[in-house]
Amino acid sequence: MTQYIFVTGGVVSSLGKGIVAASLATTLEARDLAVNILKMDPYINVDPGTMSPFQHGEVFVTADGAETDQDLGYYERFIRGNRMSQKNNFTTGSVYAEVIRRERRGDYLGGTVQVIPHITDEIKRRILAVGEDHDIVIVEIGGTVGDIESQPFLEAVRQLRLELGSRDSMLVHLTLVPHLEKAGEIKTKPTQHSVKELRSIGLQPDVLICRSIDPIPLSARKKIALFTSVEERAVISLEDAAISIYQVPVMLNEQGLDDIIVEHFRLDKPPADLSEWHTVIDALAHPKQTVEIALVGKYLDVPDAYKSLSEAIIHAGIQTKTKVNVCYVDAEDLERDGPAALADKHAVLIPGGFGARGFEGKVAATQYARENNIPYLGICYGLHAAVVDFSRNVLGYENADTTESNPNTRDPVIGLVSEWRDVSGQVERRDGDEDKGGTMRLGEQRCHLSGSSIARKAYGTDHVMERHRHRYEVNNKYVSEFEANGLSIAGRSDDDELVEMIELDDHDWFVACQFHPEFNSSPRDGHPLFTQFINAANRHAGNGSDAAK
Ligand code: GLN
Numbered sequence: 001m002t003q004y005i006f007v008t009g010g011v012v013s014s015l016g017k018g019i020v021a022a023s024l025a026t027t028l029e030a031r032d033l034a035v036n037i038l039k040m041d042p043y044i045n046v047d048p049g050t051m052s053p054f055q056h057g058e059v060f061v062t063a064d065g066a067e068t069d070q071d072l073g074y075y076e077r078f079i080r081g082n083r084m085s086q087k088n089n090f091t092t093g094s095v096y097a098e099v100i101r102r103e104r105r106g107d108y109l110g111g112t113v114q115v116i117p118h119i120t121d122e123i124k125r126r127i128l129a130v131g132e133d134h135d136i137v138i139v140e141i142g143g144t145v146g147d148i149e150s151q152p153f154l155e156a157v158r159q160l161r162l163e164l165g166s167r168d169s170m171l172v173h174l175t176l177v178p179h180l181e182k183a184g185e186i187k188t189k190p191t192q193h194s195v196k197e198l199r200s201i202g203l204q205p206d207v208l209i210c211r212s213i214d215p216i217p218l219s220a221r222k223k224i225a226l227f228t229s230v231e232e233r234a235v236i237s238l239e240d241a242a243i244s245i246y247q248v249p250v251m252l253n254e255q256g257l258d259d260i261i262v263e264h265f266r267l268d269k270p271p272a273d274l275s276e277w278h279t280v281i282d283a284l285a286h287p288k289q290t291v292e293i294a295l296v297g298k299y300l301d302v303p304d305a306y307k308s309l310s311e312a313i314i315h316a317g318i319q320t321k322t323k324v325n326v327c328y329v330d331a332e333d334l335e336r337d338g339p340a341a342l343a344d345k346h347a348v349l350i351p352g353g354f355g356a357r358g359f360e361g362k363v364a365a366t367q368y369a370r371e372n373n374i375p376y377l378g379i380c381y382g383l384h385a386a387v388v389d390f391s392r393n394v395l396g397y398e399n400a401d402t403t404e405s406n407p408n409t410r411d412p413v414i415g416l417v418s419e420w421r422d423v424s425g426q427v428e429r430r431d432g433d434e435d436k437g438g439t440m441r442l443g444e445q446r447c448h449l450s451g452s453s454i455a456r457k458a459y460g461t462d463h464v465m466e467r468h469r470h471r472y473e474v475n476n477k478y479v480s481e482f483e484a485n486g487l488s489i490a491g492r493s494d495d496d497e498l499v500e501m502i503e504l505d506d507h508d509w510f511v512a513c514q515f516h517p518e519f520n521s522s523p524r525d526g527h528p529l530f531t532q533f534i535n536a537a538n539r540h541a542g543n544g545s546d547a548a549k
Pocket of ligand 1: 355404472
């Protein structure tokens with residue numbers, strides 16, 4: 001039978017519930033348990049796919065093509081046992097949409113449709129659906145206890161705890177223990193209130209994870225235990241990690257959290273082997289070299305907008321024992337001021353993006369990296385920028401563009417497939433085609449790597465599965481001209497129809513991909529493209545290559 005751990009948050013948001021849920025999962029996995037994780041989001045949007053990165057950070061894409069909350073990225077970076085799918089994240093909006101769809105269909109036979117039981121039943125159904133084939137499911141409840149939005153989720157959890165039985169379910173509550181500088185003391189009252197709030201809706205936590213700046217002294221933990229009826233050893237102090245979030249599994253394990261869980265669930269399991277996490281932390285704490293890379297993007301005020309990407313860079317640093325300093329360059333500034341900001345950088349990274357704004361800055365950055373032999377990794381829109389730069393500045397198609405940025409370009413080197421392929425399969429631009437609503441290519445697809453490519457060497461295999469999230473593609477009409485002039489097609493789709501990767505022949509390391517490799521990177525395993533990219537940056541910086549794997 002599957003056992004459930006519910007993770008709630010109190011006092012304030014942004015305490016790192018996702019990281020705690022993921023870290024807990026990795027410690028349980030390290031005890032031979034099959035763990036799954038579910039995130040429930042309390043907003044009305046049906047899925048996060050259309051939410052602006054400015055408001056909501058990154059959209060994480062699962063292998064099966066779901067556009068999900070970025071917490072699923074943490075889950076995949078921390079666990080190995082299974083991959084996230086569209087079942088692992090849902091929103092209030094999607095629950096209501098489903099219940100309303102059934103109501104319209106007449107499924108409720110004219111009965112009154114209500115939050116309890118109809119909405120809560122649908123929430124419970126979805127929670128139980130992720131349990132199949134897993135020993136333990138960790139359910140992260142988005143929002144903060146007390147918010148009006150998360151109430152149906154908490155009510156569903158209350159009902160489920162009764163149905164599952166208290167021995168087969170646990171409630172872990174994350175709170176904040178603030179340090180008041182002027183008074184020179186920490187305060188336990190917000191935690192007490194937050195637990196009171198939980199209790200008022202019928203939920204008693206089994207474990208409290210208390211976030212704080214510094215370790216919380218035993219006396220304060222005792223006090224919290226007394227006021228909240230939580231066992232003393234289950235009041236866990238989680239101070240800000242000194243080096244990295246990747247210390248959190250070890251920090252939780254050292255305080256016995258996985259022991260408490262294994263005992264509560266009456267499981268006979270070996271102690272957690274976290275040696276790989278110690279290796280990760282050691283690499284982060286003692287880098288052997290440093291590189292400076294430029295990331296030319298546009299959602300720069302929102303650190304979470306490039307979450308998987310910035311993590312993938314850190315992972316490459318772990319694999320190569322390199323401290324990677326990322327300089328975020330605004331593509332629009334670069335458009336205006338020219339590429340001076342890139343002059344002292346050891347590599348240039350162009351991330352994915354949407355819309356015309358900033359695209360010219362990305363093209364200018366690409367041109368600079370190409371002409372100055374600076375290692376370059378272009379991801380999705382970055383590949384489009386690379387193809388546009390090459391077409392304009394090497395092939396001399398001055399007006400070349402992606403139709404996303406310039407729908408009327410004479411040379412649509414990037415466009416919607418419907419724009420450049422006619423019905424008979426010939427590749428040709430259909431002028432005046434107004435169809436901009438091409439559907440997104442989403443999720444994992446196979447890419448075949450060409451034999452002599454950098455990518456083939458980096459991956460060490462002939463084909464890879466990588467995740468997509470885009471509409472526009474390289475126009476095949478121009479491909480033979482690209483190849484004849486030094487831009488090689490390094491990867492193609494399974495059906496051979498679409499360009500997946502490109503490389504420059506006369507360049508130290510210039511690679512661009514149509515997919516998003518960052519979604520497949522993890523601290524313990526890294527990702528071959530990012531690792532080789534940082535190796536190239538190290539070479540460019542003149543760093544010793546012996547430290548690099
Ligand atoms: N805007 C581009 C497209 O839709 C690239 C998307 C991306 O970078 N993820 O094709």
